[in-house]
Amino acid sequence: MALIVQKYGGTSVGDPQRILHVAEKVAAQRARGDRVVVVVSAMSGETDRLLALARSIAPRPDPRELDVLLATGEQVTIALLSLALDRIGCPARSYTGAQVQILTDSAFNKARIRGVDVERLRGDLEAGRVVVVAGFQGVDGDGRITTLGRGGSDTTAVAVAAALKADECQIYTDVDGVYTTDPRVVPQARRLQRITFEEMLEMASLGSKVLQIRSVEFAGKYNVPLRVLSTFQDGEGTLITYEDPDMEEVQISGIAFSRDEAKLTIVGVPDEPGVAYRILGPIGEANIEVDMIVQNVGADGTTDFTFTVHRNEYERALELLQRVAADLRARDVSGDPHIVKISLVGVGMRSHAGIASRMFQTLAREGINIRMISTSEIKISVVVDEKYLELGVRALHEAFELDREPAAGAG
Amino acid sequence: MALIVQKYGGTSVGDPQRILHVAEKVAAQRARGDRVVVVVSAMSGETDRLLALARSIAPRPDPRELDVLLATGEQVTIALLSLALDRIGCPARSYTGAQVQILTDSAFNKARIRGVDVERLRGDLEAGRVVVVAGFQGVDGDGRITTLGRGGSDTTAVAVAAALKADECQIYTDVDGVYTTDPRVVPQARRLQRITFEEMLEMASLGSKVLQIRSVEFAGKYNVPLRVLSTFQDGEGTLITYEDPDMEEVQISGIAFSRDEAKLTIVGVPDEPGVAYRILGPIGEANIEVDMIVQNVGADGTTDFTFTVHRNEYERALELLQRVAADLRARDVSGDPHIVKISLVGVGMRSHAGIASRMFQTLAREGINIRMISTSEIKISVVVDEKYLELGVRALHEAFELDREPAAGAG
Numbered sequence: 001m002a003l004i005v006q007k008y009g010g011t012s013v014g015d016p017q018r019i020l021h022v023a024e025k026v027a028a029q030r031a032r033g034d035r036v037v038v039v040v041s042a043m044s045g046e047t048d049r050l051l052a053l054a055r056s057i058a059p060r061p062d063p064r065e066l067d068v069l070l071a072t073g074e075q076v077t078i079a080l081l082s083l084a085l086d087r088i089g090c091p092a093r094s095y096t097g098a099q100v101q102i103l104t105d106s107a108f109n110k111a112r113i114r115g116v117d118v119e120r121l122r123g124d125l126e127a128g129r130v131v132v133v134a135g136f137q138g139v140d141g142d143g144r145i146t147t148l149g150r151g152g153s154d155t156t157a158v159a160v161a162a163a164l165k166a167d168e169c170q171i172y173t174d175v176d177g178v179y180t181t182d183p184r185v186v187p188q189a190r191r192l193q194r195i196t197f198e199e200m201l202e203m204a205s206l207g208s209k210v211l212q213i214r215s216v217e218f219a220g221k222y223n224v225p226l227r228v229l230s231t232f233q234d235g236e237g238t239l240i241t242y243e244d245p246d247m248e249e250v251q252i253s254g255i256a257f258s259r260d261e262a263k264l265t266i267v268g269v270p271d272e273p274g275v276a277y278r279i280l281g282p283i284g285e286a287n288i289e290v291d292m293i294v295q296n297v298g299a300d301g302t303t304d305f306t307f308t309v310h311r312n313e314y315e316r317a318l319e320l321l322q323r324v325a326a327d328l329r330a331r332d333v334s335g336d337p338h339i340v341k342i343s344l345v346g347v348g349m350r351s352h353a354g355i356a357s358r359m360f361q362t363l364a365r366e367g368i369n370i371r372m373i374s375t376s377e378i379k380i381s382v383v384v385d386e387k388y389l390e391l392g393v394r395a396l397h398e399a400f401e402l403d404r405e406p407a408a409g410a411g
Numbered sequence: 412m413a414l415i416v417q418k419y420g421g422t423s424v425g426d427p428q429r430i431l432h433v434a435e436k437v438a439a440q441r442a443r444g445d446r447v448v449v450v451v452s453a454m455s456g457e458t459d460r461l462l463a464l465a466r467s468i469a470p471r472p473d474p475r476e477l478d479v480l481l482a483t484g485e486q487v488t489i490a491l492l493s494l495a496l497d498r499i500g501c502p503a504r505s506y507t508g509a510q511v512q513i514l515t516d517s518a519f520n521k522a523r524i525r526g527v528d529v530e531r532l533r534g535d536l537e538a539g540r541v542v543v544v545a546g547f548q549g550v551d552g553d554g555r556i557t558t559l560g561r562g563g564s565d566t567t568a569v570a571v572a573a574a575l576k577a578d579e580c581q582i583y584t585d586v587d588g589v590y591t592t593d594p595r596v597v598p599q600a601r602r603l604q605r606i607t608f609e610e611m612l613e614m615a616s617l618g619s620k621v622l623q624i625r626s627v628e629f630a631g632k633y634n635v636p637l638r639v640l641s642t643f644q645d646g647e648g649t650l651i652t653y654e655d656p657d658m659e660e661v662q663i664s665g666i667a668f669s670r671d672e673a674k675l676t677i678v679g680v681p682d683e684p685g686v687a688y689r690i691l692g693p694i695g696e697a698n699i700e701v702d703m704i705v706q707n708v709g710a711d712g713t714t715d716f717t718f719t720v721h722r723n724e725y726e727r728a729l730e731l732l733q734r735v736a737a738d739l740r741a742r743d744v745s746g747d748p749h750i751v752k753i754s755l756v757g758v759g760m761r762s763h764a765g766i767a768s769r770m771f772q773t774l775a776r777e778g779i780n781i782r783m784i785s786t787s788e789i790k791i792s793v794v795v796d797e798k799y800l801e802l803g804v805r806a807l808h809e810a811f812e813l814d815r816e817p818a819a820g821a822g
Binding site: 016061072078080082084 | 464472473531
């Protein structure tokens with residue numbers, strides 16, 4: 001008998017018919033002898049409807065009352081799913097975030113979970129009931145309703161699983177797992193059976209938006225095995241766990257990429273302490289997120305400094321950088337809003353030399369010029385012209401044989 | 412500085428524009444130096460929408476989870492009204508029934524309030540904030556969400572007013588007060604400035620559906636002055652309080668009536684103890700509500716027994732009565748599904764003889780045959796053929812001069 005936490009997103013509970021389908025899946029899991037906790041999101045479209053309602057009353061709605069409003073979305077779903085379970089003879093009980101209680105800080109609209117009280121849930125589970133929990137919401141120390149921000153239901157599921165020491169936390173979504181890369185770009189992309197938390201974090205933050213990053217961090221921190229599955233088709237999905245010895249054979253798990261990047265360079269600034277801060281300080285203050293940063297030291301005591309930002313922020317960043325350049329007496333400022341980032345991700349690269357050179361060779365063979373390079377322990381990222389995105393990803397997918405099931409291990 | 416509880420129904424908060432209008436009214440009350448608690452219903456149509464959603468999933472939805480669902484309706488309104496107040500610079504804080512807490516029993520869908528904890532509300536009021544409370548909902552001893560049943564928001568307002576010892580509980584609705592009778596029947600009908608709780612109960616239960624009966628009982632029990640006003644036009648409305656000496660001059664406050672009644676008679680049953688129970692027992696068991704009951708004793712040791720039910724229940728009641736008649740060897744069963752009830756209501760009739768005879772005389776002069784009569788301390792009801800409803804009400808309204816402002820007192 002296992003204890004399973006299942007999470008269903010907005011699309012999975014998008015209409016009454018789908019809610020009944022989810023109820024069947026939950027009841028089937030329980031019929032296998034498992035104890036089941038279900039975490040649900042608001043029905044798809046509901047959060048947007050509520051937001052529009054709020055904005056029609058106050059253009060900049062008070063975040064505290066906005067959370068009271070938004071929390072009704074998941075409350076509707078927990079009630080409807082419990083009704084559906086009751087209808088098919090599966091005893092269930094619903095809980096709002098406040099009822100659980102899912103305690104958070106008071107950062108309304110983007111609260112963080114501080115703790116989960118699972119005592120009452122345990123009683124229900126022991127009595128054979130399915131527990132249905134509203135995702136995305138909690139309650140602060142003052143008893144006020146909070147929300148965790150978009151996608152927060154994944155985090156709720158992981159937090160509840162961690163508190164209950166569940167055997168597995170299953171995230172049901174509209175894709176059937178994590179792929180070696182986006183199948184729309186590479187039709188040969190293969191579903192991974194396993195991936196490590198670290199790899200998943202890199203894949204997620206680089207644009208494979210299957211899971212919310214915070215929920216993966218959380219699962220890693222509390223060592224909750226996560227599984228991504230499809231609500232609409234049967235299958236094993238992808239299990240996200242800690243590295244195990246079997247996985248060593250795999251060098252590269254997947255290729256992540258990110259469109260809509262832009263690159264800015266400030267040329268010929270004095271190579272002296274504090275210069276990086278003087279350049280990036282104003283960018284950070286303007287709430288512009290900087291991704292890759294590369295600095296090349298020149299021979300004449302000056303240095304070139306390049307970084308990437310989201311394409312939407314390019315114009316603002318360029319303007320700020322021009323002001324900084326004047327202050328610093330830099331030689332020049334240049335930029336390119338038409339670049340993309342491609343990254344190889346894999347815990348295996350830690351112990352395998354030559355991954356980087358094979359990557360660069362593959363891109364060179366296709367005539368793709370690399371504009372920037374950045375590496376971490378389990379990732380190599382390159383920036384290239386956006387026109388090369390598909391070609392680069394396909395060439396790398398083939399070069400690293402990602403379409404083939406690995407020889408040993410489960411991953 | 413007064414403490415005022417205001418309640419706005421579903422029509423008053425039916426769309427964002429109306430919610431902003433309510434916010435203006437609330438802020439104006441606060442600007443006069445009063446402390447204000449606002450109780451709101453779900454936006455009109457919302458409860459029906461949620462019910463339809465529930466029924467599309469489970470034809471007979473579990474009442475406990477139905478309450479979790481329905482409670483979201485008022486939660487949406489408290490958030491939106493608080494956003495509207497915040498927007499116009501009026502500090503406010505919302506509370507769900509569970510947050511207040513409004514403690515109820517566990518009769519889901521029709522829970523009764525056991526107590527209201529107003530400590531937290533007091534803190535907000537002292538800090539100058541408007542308190543916005545979700546009507547219609549509460550929480551039981553087990554922490555489960557309950558609802559009070561349709562119209563329960565009035566009861567919430569009165570309960571909160573009683574717990575806070577408010578100076579007045581104002582019920583805003585789409586009519587501007589309580590009238591001597593329905594103005595659609597008698598255009599000369601006059602708005603009452605005052606009416607007693609007892610009279611209001613008789614008026615309400617007889618079809619003047621301005622206020623929920625339970626809320627009036629509650630207000631009477633805890634002596635909370637109630638005022639019925641219009642959300643959409645300014646005015647004094649009607650104050651509902653205990654009788655005061657000034658009101659003695661008024662004999663009749665109003666004329667209530669009820670369409671859709673039906674009458675059933677069982678003729679010639681043995682006049683012996685227990686017979687009333689044997690007749691009405693099966694009716695009650697079938698959940699058919701009986702209104703007036705009249706029994707005439709005959710000379711031959713038998714009796715005739717007549718009662719009224721709602722017209723929708725007529726066929727079922729007739730069928731049951733026919734079975735009872737066979738058991739009791741009654742002479743006959745007869746019925747009439749085309750009758751109505753007209754009632755004179757007024758605390759003044761206690762000390763004034765001749766009201767009844769004047770009523771009967773008025774009806775006789777119009778050629779209206781009285782089919783049944785029933786009296787209480789502050790009410791005389793007659794049953795007549797439905798075709799005489801308008802004529803009877805108009806004749807009585809004129810005969811008792813209800814269109815004229817009373818000579819003395821405020822009522």
